[in-house]
Amino acid sequence: MFAPTDHIPAQELMRRQDAVRTHLQAVAPEAGGILVFSRLNIYYLTGTFGQGVLWLPLSGEPVLMIRKGVERARLESRLKHIVPFKSYSELEPLCSDAGSPLTPTLAAVMAGLTWQLGNMLAAKLKSYTLVPGDHALALARMVKSEFELEIMRRCGAKHHKCMHDDLPGVIRPGMTEREIAHKSWEVFFAEGHMGILRMQAHGEECFLGHVSAGSSGNYPSGFNGPLGLRGEHPGSTFMGSEHKVWEKGEPLLLDIGFQIEGYHSDKTHAYFAGPASAVPDDLRRAHDFCVEMQNKVADMARPGTTPAELYAYSVEQADKRGFSEGFMGLDGNKVPFIGHGIGLAIDEFPPLAKGFDLPLEKGMVIAIEPKQGIRGKAMVGIENTFEVTEDGARSISGDSFEMMPVVD
Template identity: 75%
Template sequence: MFEPLARIPDAELHRRQDSVRHYLQTVAPEAGGILVFSRLNIYYLTGTFGQGVLWLPMDGKPVLLIRTGLNRARLEAGVEHILPFKSYSQLAGLCADAGSPFPQTIAVVMAGLTWQLGSMLAAKLKEYTLVPGDHAVALAKMVKSEFELDILRRCGALHHTSLHDLLPAKLKPGMTEREIAHQAWEVFFSQGHMGMLRMQAHGEEIFLGHVAAGDSGNYPSGFNGPLGLRGEHPASVFMGNANKVWEYGEPLMLDIGFQIEGYHTDKTQAYFAGPESAKSDAIRAAHDFCVAMQEWCCETAKPGVTPAELYAYCIDQAEKQGFADGFMGLDESKVPFIGHGIGLTIDEYPPIARGFDVPLEKGMVLAFEPKQSIRGVAMVGVENTFEITDTGCRSISGDTYEMIPIE
């Protein structure tokens, strides 16, 4: 006889489900509902991190079908129909018995399935037409409710306290990147970080984040982000390297996410090994440019503005001010965005990039991350998480962006 650790309010779950239904009318108007497979999206729509599938009909009650963890799902999920299943061949019958039968055309969140499982699903439901429905869920998650914003604001405050207020006292030149990473973890856990960071893009992983001292910031990276890093090992390209020492005169970049109650904020804090006076003109100018771009994005991002407009301005300014070569990475490591949505994953919709013309709305939460590579030296810059309000944009992960000197 257990009590659930936490429950998402029923009104919040109904809002989320109705939002997916609303966007599905545009994304897949022919579909009579959507099948959701990824555990994270099942959590978003039901309140439990279930292994199985959720059937969300356009009309009628959702049905949660669970392979493993049925009793936990019944404790946590805010849906009426929670049933066990073993095979995709059972889905149609179980949903019909629950009063929510499948229509002829069904949308599917296809990113939640491997090729193997997707092929199996299509074979088991061959009498139905399956169409992509992923974007309906992405659009629903894009705009946060007050329930979600409350979590994100608390997360951002803890994030700033950790990286800006507490961690500097534990850092000193001469430490290895790995030692720095462990100090960061100690501080983060002390402030309530729940240990997980999640990525949405298929195949992407993340652990703690990036710790890059000096030229590690320009080290070739396979991660879809501007900041390079050596990482622990080719098999674990995260955190910091045990053989790279943070030397006097080098910038140190910590691009580390914070997570509470499933929600993330993203923040990059820059440090400098030595006094302010020891910074080179190149380091100071590059960092100041990135701060200016972040501040411009914050001042400009408001309902009606598009991500593409924010991206275009920053790229134009990088070219005009002589920073085009290393803005958002060097050579093949340069990334084609200056930020991204964030929430239950680090990389939510929309990217702040060319071609993304859906206007910003109140309640969206975005990470702006302008960064500048200096060849042979380091990468510098900033990143913070911002909330779009009725009148503009505000940082929820701190509003001081200086490179902190550590002596």
Template identity: 60%
Template sequence: MTEFKKQISIPESELQYRWQKCRRFLREVAPEAGGLLAFSRLQVYYLTGTFVNGAVWIPLEGEPILFVRKSVERARIESAVRNILSFKSFKDLAPLAKDCGSPFSEVVGVETAGLTWQLGEMLTSRMKDVRFVPADKALAFSRALKSEYELEIMRMTGERHHHGLFNVLHERIKPGMTERDIAHAVWNVFFELGHQGNMRMQAFGEEIFLGHVSAGDSGIYPSSFNGPLGLRGEHPSSPFMGSASKRWEKGMPLSADVGFVLEGYHTDKTQTYWAGSKESIPSEVLSAQSFCEDMQALAADMLKPGATPSEIYEAVMKEADKRGFSEGFMGFGECKVPFIGHGIGLTVDGFPPIAKGFDLIIEEGMVFAIEPKQSIHGVGMMGVENTFEVTANGSRCITGDNFDIVCVE
């Protein structure tokens, strides 16, 4: 039998830090629970360092256990977790945990979003001696607070992201190209810079493929995606990237709202281009772009330890109203979104959003994408988006320091 060399990408010390964060937040959101049980592959990866089909048990006291359906061999090659066990049915979990010395508690915090309703009912029917309580917030809070290990990956991701969109792409595109052709050019640039291709969304049912490439009025085209930028997309069955029937013509803005991912971690950025010279940009367009850059600066200045997402959102919305931009800010009509940014990390739509009602205290090590955008009737969407790391002294942008419109003639 072929033996493969162990290849651990996430060191045990990093996993230990993540487990301790989960325990900290579990005590806050579900104090009656004696541990946390997660099922989604992404949570399993976050807590173990291997993307396998299974479940992970993090007791408040004792060693974590990784239960694996497929593949135990892969998990043992990639993960620093000491207890990696094979299982076939949910009824196997409790006996295996007991035999391993980390038995399930009477009350278990569970990742409710990690199972379908069908599988959730199956779990409870197979483990009738356990009372399950929701623990999704403990996982969300933990993932929102990044370690230095995670931040180093995201800084590298952001650097390549900015380089590709600001310094390289404009040399590969020109007016007259279709949105699809431009989207393919983005892919080529990004893959050359190491983009890993597979991006992820957290919200149930949300999908993503590269992001949005929107020329002219595509930027205000009705969108089913939970974001402000509209797009026609490839096809109704795949409303992403860009349309083969829409061309970027002279005198049009172009928005590339596309993500970059390295080692599972995303950064988000929107770069706006103009088909023509800088002198050809109408004052209405320049005014909208300048406003969005100001709103990004306002949010970034407030993004510091001790602040809350809700107060940042309120300040930006008040300023938009004061300056007369509220109608098309963050979209028109039913397409207007109720946030101006979001957490980001292993998923694009990370927790928490910068929105009304989200009062989680911001801490050093959190990372947010700030995306103020302004709709203009008959023109499209202007704006910016960049990814910001929260430091002890405030926030700093990790996706570049130049937010100008890039002109392509």
């Protein structure tokens, strides 16, 4: 009676499953398979955003056990074994019946479970040994296939069109941040944004993104990023404030994500309320430095370079050039990274930060986001999404990085 809206090709799903299996043997060599709980990771491995548990054995067929929506899962996923379940006590018999029995040691993606559910799982599977397997999923998702890259390139192109070509014609000085946020949504939805941004770090949320005019760019923020914002309300600290007007002579930073078919691009663009000739020298110099850092980090981001090296270079240059105080945020807004992986979530592995020494690989996608806070004034800077190639990272979200003048 019903047809699915789309399918992930079976070959692509098999590639992902095999990548997780390969990484699992290094991450948890004692485990005979991995239990996956988060809906995002279930989607990655099955093609359906299922609520339940996926058992992916090292050998044998995966088994997807669904609490609700079995019919939809069977429409969308090409897995052979998709069955209903209600209790973790059913995992053992359901997997055995499917011909893929649980193994004595089970890896689990533990970030996908609350403490309560984790304790319940351990109680129901007390005869099994549970070990962490999260990193196997992170490493598999880190390197994108051509199937994934094609989606992300289209996403980035739409993103650039919205922020560079379309938005400057519908925003103007004198608007509140909230009005600018609403105009941004109109433009993004018209271009095909699918309406949700996903973050995977525990407790992090995102809606549209940050709209920060003038001093809002340094407003105290609990979000794990350098750009401050007033937001809508203490109960909804995103988008922009109805009480803050974008005044003439002020920069405006829009840090807004785009999403199609589950995949994201991340982009920050800077605008100025007035002609380009009126941009103050300190803001211009700081913005130019951020653009320079983005381009240099992108050039360095080749297979074999580590995220830690990219971060160390940026911090060293900020220190040498007199930008250390506000680089990547002022005071409590300062963050210890220069960018991050991106894909099905905005905040994917790896962070471009100290201590992350796993070399970059071709096919990884990273967001590079140097920003500079200027005390008492604003924040300026840039962010774009880059595909790692043999010759360095290539922007898939546009190649125009100047602070764009908007005149009323």
